[in-house]
Amino acid sequence: MDSTVSILANVVGATSDWVRSVFEFQFARAVIFEVNIGGHLFVEGLLLVVILFLLSQKSYKPPKRPLTKKEIDELCEEWAPEPLIPSITDEMKREPPVLESAAGPHTIVNGKDVVNFTSANYLGLLGSQELLETCTTALEKYGVGSCGPRGFYGTIDVHLDCEARIAKFLGTPDSILYSYGLSTMFSAIPAFCKKGDVVIADEGVHWGIQNGLQLSRSTIIYFKHNNMESLRNTLEKVTQENKQARKLRRYIVVEAVYQNSGKIAPLDEIIKLKEKYRFRVLLDESNSIGVLGSSGRGLTEHCKVPSDKIDIITAAMGHALATEGGFCTGNARVIDHQRLSSSGYVFSASLPPYLASATIKAIDIVEEKPELLVKLRQNIAMLTKGLSDIKGLEIVSDPVSPIIFLALKKSTGSSKGDLQVLEDIADHVLKEDGVFIVTSKRSTLDKCKLPVGIRLFVSAAHSESDLVKASESLKRATASLLPAHD
Amino acid sequence: MITIPYLTALTTYFSYGLLFAFGQFREFFRKIFDWWRGNNLQGYAPICLGLEDFYIRRLYLRIQDCFGRPICSPPDAWFDVVERLSNDNNKTLKRTTKVSRCLNLGSYNYLGFAASDEYCTPRVIESLKKYSASTCSARVDGGTTSIHMELEDCVANFVGKPAAIVTGMGYVTNSAILPVLIGKGGLIISDSLNHNSIVNGARGSGATIRVFQHNTPSHLEKVLREHIAEGQPRTHRPWKKIIVIVEGIYSMEGELCQLPEIVAICKKYKVYVYLDEAHSIGAVGKSGRGVCELLGVDTADVDIMMGTFTKSFGSCGGYIAGSKELIEYLKYSCPAHLYATSISPPAAQQIISAIKVILGEDGTSRGAQKLARIRENSNFFRSELQKMGFEVLGDNDSPVMPIMIYNPGKIPAFSRECLKRNVAVVIVGFPATPLLLARARICISAAHSREDLNIALEVISKVGDLTGIKYFPAEPQKQQVEENRVKLE
Numbered sequence: 003m004d005s006t007v008s009i010l011a012n013v014v015g016a017t018s019d020w021v022r023s024v025f026e027f028q029f030a031r032a033v034i035f036e037v038n039i040g041g042h043l044f045v046e047g048l049l050l051v052v053i054l055f056l057l058s059q060k061s062y063k064p065p066k067r068p069l070t071k072k073e074i075d076e077l078c079e080e081w082a083p084e085p086l087i088p089s090i091t092d093e094m095k096r097e098p099p100v101l102e103s104a105a106g107p108h109t110i111v112n113g114k115d116v117v118n119f120t121s122a123n124y125l126g127l128l129g130s131q132e133l134l135e136t137c138t139t140a141l142e143k144y145g146v147g148s149c150g151p152r153g154f155y156g157t158i159d160v161h162l163d164c165e166a167r168i169a170k171f172l173g174t175p176d177s178i179l180y181s182y183g184l185s186t187m188f189s190a191i192p193a194f195c196k197k198g199d200v201v202i203a204d205e206g207v208h209w210g211i212q213n214g215l216q217l218s219r220s221t222i223i224y225f226k227h228n229n230m231e232s233l234r235n236t237l238e239k240v241t242q243e244n245k246q247a248r249k250l251r252r253y254i255v256v257e258a259v260y261q262n263s264g265k266i267a268p269l270d271e272i273i274k275l276k277e278k279y280r281f282r283v284l285l286d287e288s289n290s291i292g293v294l295g296s297s298g299r300g301l302t303e304h305c306k307v308p309s310d311k312i313d314i315i316t317a318a319m320g321h322a323l324a325t326e327g328g329f330c331t332g333n334a335r336v337i338d339h340q341r342l343s344s345s346g347y348v349f350s351a352s353l354p355p356y357l358a359s360a361t362i363k364a365i366d367i368v369e370e371k372p373e374l375l376v377k378l379r380q381n382i383a384m385l386t387k388g389l390s391d392i393k394g395l396e397i398v399s400d401p402v403s404p405i406i407f408l409a410l411k412k413s414t415g416s417s418k419g420d421l422q423v424l425e426d427i428a429d430h431v432l433k434e435d436g437v438f439i440v441t442s443k444r445s446t447l448d449k450c451k452l453p454v455g456i457r458l459f460v461s462a463a464h465s466e467s468d469l470v471k472a473s474e475s476l477k478r479a480t481a482s483l484l485p486a487h488d
Numbered sequence: 489m490i491t492i493p494y495l496t497a498l499t500t501y502f503s504y505g506l507l508f509a510f511g512q513f514r515e516f517f518r519k520i521f522d523w524w525r526g527n528n529l530q531g532y533a534p535i536c537l538g539l540e541d542f543y544i545r546r547l548y549l550r551i552q553d554c555f556g557r558p559i560c561s562p563p564d565a566w567f568d569v570v571e572r573l574s575n576d577n578n579k580t581l582k583r584t585t586k587v588s589r590c591l592n593l594g595s596y597n598y599l600g601f602a603a604s605d606e607y608c609t610p611r612v613i614e615s616l617k618k619y620s621a622s623t624c625s626a627r628v629d630g631g632t633t634s635i636h637m638e639l640e641d642c643v644a645n646f647v648g649k650p651a652a653i654v655t656g657m658g659y660v661t662n663s664a665i666l667p668v669l670i671g672k673g674g675l676i677i678s679d680s681l682n683h684n685s686i687v688n689g690a691r692g693s694g695a696t697i698r699v700f701q702h703n704t705p706s707h708l709e710k711v712l713r714e715h716i717a718e719g720q721p722r723t724h725r726p727w728k729k730i731i732v733i734v735e736g737i738y739s740m741e742g743e744l745c746q747l748p749e750i751v752a753i754c755k756k757y758k759v760y761v762y763l764d765e766a767h768s769i770g771a772v773g774k775s776g777r778g779v780c781e782l783l784g785v786d787t788a789d790v791d792i793m794m795g796t797f798t799k800s801f802g803s804c805g806g807y808i809a810g811s812k813e814l815i816e817y818l819k820y821s822c823p824a825h826l827y828a829t830s831i832s833p834p835a836a837q838q839i840i841s842a843i844k845v846i847l848g849e850d851g852t853s854r855g856a857q858k859l860a861r862i863r864e865n866s867n868f869f870r871s872e873l874q875k876m877g878f879e880v881l882g883d884n885d886s887p888v889m890p891i892m893i894y895n896p897g898k899i900p901a902f903s904r905e906c907l908k909r910n911v912a913v914v915i916v917g918f919p920a921t922p923l924l925l926a927r928a929r930i931c932i933s934a935a936h937s938r939e940d941l942n943i944a945l946e947v948i949s950k951v952g953d954l955t956g957i958k959y960f961p962a963e964p965q966k967q968q969v970e971e972n973r974v975k976l977e
Contacts, residue, residue: 120630182657320829351798
C-alpha cells in the first residue's frame, strides 16, 4: 500500500516540476518588489483581471428609457379622440312611419288606413282572438316579465310546456327557448363552433348569423348565395386541403328562406352533400316555420327530409307564430349543451311567460287550421303573378317564399343609390295608394353583399283586393319613377 | 377584493381537487365504455371535444337541482316552486305535480312589478288588445307603433337624457350596440367583472379590449395613461376613440360603481363612458333614476347610458339613452333596430306604466313607497346578515347581497336546506364567479314585508349554522380574523 502511494507521489511531483520549469523558463528570474514571481502566478493573475473586467461590463441592450410622467401627461394632453359617432347626415334622420294600430294586414299610418306588407305575420295570427285571450290569461296569472334568467327562478312552467310543444310539433326530441329572435342564432352558433372549427356558410345569411360566426372565432368560409355547385366545391376544397379537417368539428350554416333575398335553400341537396362530407347542418327556419311544408312544419317537411337529419334548427318566433323570442331544436345532446353554454340563454332574462303561452296557442292554431296555409300559398301565388310583369323590377325570391323580394333590373351602380330609388318607390306607394311596403335596409355592420330590394311580406289575412291593390300600385309607381327602364 | 380564511381556502382547494380526481376517474371508465360500445359518430367530430364539457358532466350535474327550478306563479315575494324528481342521480330531472310555496329571494323583482299590478296590468291588457302581442316586424320597417315612440320618450325623460332607443332584449342591447359605436383602432376598457353581454359586444366590435381591476379608479387611470401614451399595438398610431365600460350595480358582487371618480378620470382623459344600469335603474336613487342619482353624477357626463327593463320594471328589453345625435345614428345603424322584431307592445306598456308609478304620475305615492321600502329592506337585511356573522359583499343601498360560501360541498347544501325550509335562494359558482369564490345571492324586493324578511333571516341563520358559513362569528373578534386571511383578487 505504502509503496503504491509513494510511487504516485513521485510521479505527480515529477510532472509538476516539469510543468513549472516550462512556464518559469522566461520569467524564472522576474523579481518585483523583491518577490519572486513564478510564471504561472503571472498568467493566472492576468486571467483574473480579464474575467473581472468582462464581468464588470454590462451585456449590450438597446437603451430603454421609459416615458417620464411629464411625457405621458403631454401625450395624454395631445391625444384627441374622434367623435363618438360620425356626423349625422339627412339619410340617417329618416324615420319610419309610425303605426297607430296593431300591425295586422290593415293598419293605420298618419290617420289613414293602409294595407300592410311589412309584417311577417304570414298566417295572419296577429290580433287573432284566441291568441289575445291566451295572452290576457297569462298576463293576469304571471305578470309581464319573468324577472330572472332561466337558471335563477326565471323558468316558469309555461316555458317548459312551450319547449315540449315545439319539439312535439316539429318531431324533434327536445327544444330550448330564447328570449329574443335575433339572439337565438348568435348565441347558438358560438355554443357549438369554437376556435379552430370549420364553418361553411352561405354569403347571404342575415346579421344574427354573421355575428354568431364572428363570435365563434371559427374558420369561416362563405359560399356563393344558394349555389350548390359552390357549396360542393368549397366542401371538397376544405376536406382535401386540410387533412386535419376530419378531426375538427365541421358545420354548414344555411337559412331556410333567406331574409336577404327570399330564396329557399335546396335542403335535399344540402343533406346529400352534408352526408358525403360529414358536416353538421345548422338551419335557420325563422321564415319557414308555419309557412313551408304541407302542415307548416318548415323546410324539412317541404323538402321531405326527416328532421333528425338536421342537427340544429333555430327559428325566431316573431314571424308566422306572431309572438316574440326564438327557439332551437334538435336532439337532447344538442339542447342540453346549450343550457349551460349558450350565452344568450344563460345570461339573459327568460322569455316573458305570456309570449310562451301565446306560442303554444299559435302552434295549436297552425295544427288545427291547415286552411290558413292554403290561403297563404294562394296569396303568394297571386301576388307573384300580379307582379311578374312589373317594369324595372324583377322578383328574385322563390315562387313559394312568403317574402316576395323585388330587386332593380338595372342597378344604379351602388347599393346606396339603389336603396334610394327603392325608398322613393315605397314612399310613393304609401302616399298615393296606402300600400305600406319596405326596402331591405342594411346595417353598417352587415357584411351581406346581395342586392337590396323591396320586400313584401305576404299574409294569409290579406284579401284578394289587397293583393290586387298592391301589385297595381307598385306597377304604377315603377312606371312613373323608373322611366329609364324597360 | 375578497379575503378568504386560510383553512377555508385549503379545504376548498382540497374539495375541488377531490371532485376533479373523481371526475377524471369516471371519465376514464367512460372512455373505456365508449370504446367498447363502438363509435356511433359515423365520421362526425363529437359536439364537445375532450374535456370541454368535463365541468358540466362531472361537477354541474351533481348539483343540477339547485338551478333552473321551475315556478308556476309570478316571481313575486312568495312564489310556487315546482318540485322535481330524479331517478338517475340528478342526470335528468322530472317535474312533479307537487309545488311548495316559497319566499322568493332570487328574482330581480326589485320594485315588485313582477306580479300583476293594480295600475300596470289593466293598461298592459288594453295595449295587448290594441296592438297585439307582437308587431312581427323590425323597428325600421313596420314595427314602430305609437306605443314604441311613447316608450322612448318616457325612458329618455326618466333617465335624464335627450333621447333613447329601446330594443326587445337587454342582452342584445349591449351586444348589438357596442360594435356600432367602436371598431378597429378603438380601445374598450372594461371592468374585470362586467356582464357577459358586454364582453360579447366588445368582442364582436373588433376593437382592442383591456381590462381594469374591478371598481378601482386608480387602476383605470393607470391603464388609460399607459394605453394613450403607447397608442395602438404594433403600429403605435393614436387610438381612434376609447370607451370605458362600467356597470351601475355589479350583479354578482352587489357593489355600487365608483362612478364619480371614474367619470372624473374619463373626463380628464377625454374618453367616453358607457354605463350599464341593468340592476340599478329603478332600484336605487331617490326617485329610482339609478346610480347617477344616488351618487350625484350629472347624467350629461355619462355619454352612453344603458339599462334593462327585466329587473325593476318587471318587463323585458333594454335601452340606450344618450344625445339626440347618438340615438339618431344608432337608429340608422344598429342591427337590433334594423333586423330584430320590435319590443312586444304589452311589454312596452308595462315599462311606461311602471315608470309612471315610480314617478308618482299615477296620482298615488306608491312609487315613492316602493323606493323607500326597497332601501329600508335592503339595508335592514344586509345589516342583520352581517350581525349574524355572514360574510356579505356589496355596499349599502344595493338590493343585491352575496353571501360567501366558498366550499363546493356547501353550495348545494345551502340551497337545498333553504328550499326545504321554503326559502328560495340563488347560488352562484364557477364559471360565473372565480373557482374559489362561490356564493349565495340574495335579491331583496320592495314586495317583501318586514315579516317576510324576518322569516328569511331566521332560516338563513339556521342554515348558515348548519353549513358553517358564518365566517365572522362574533363581532369583537373580527379584527383578529381579518389578519389571518389570504388576500385574493
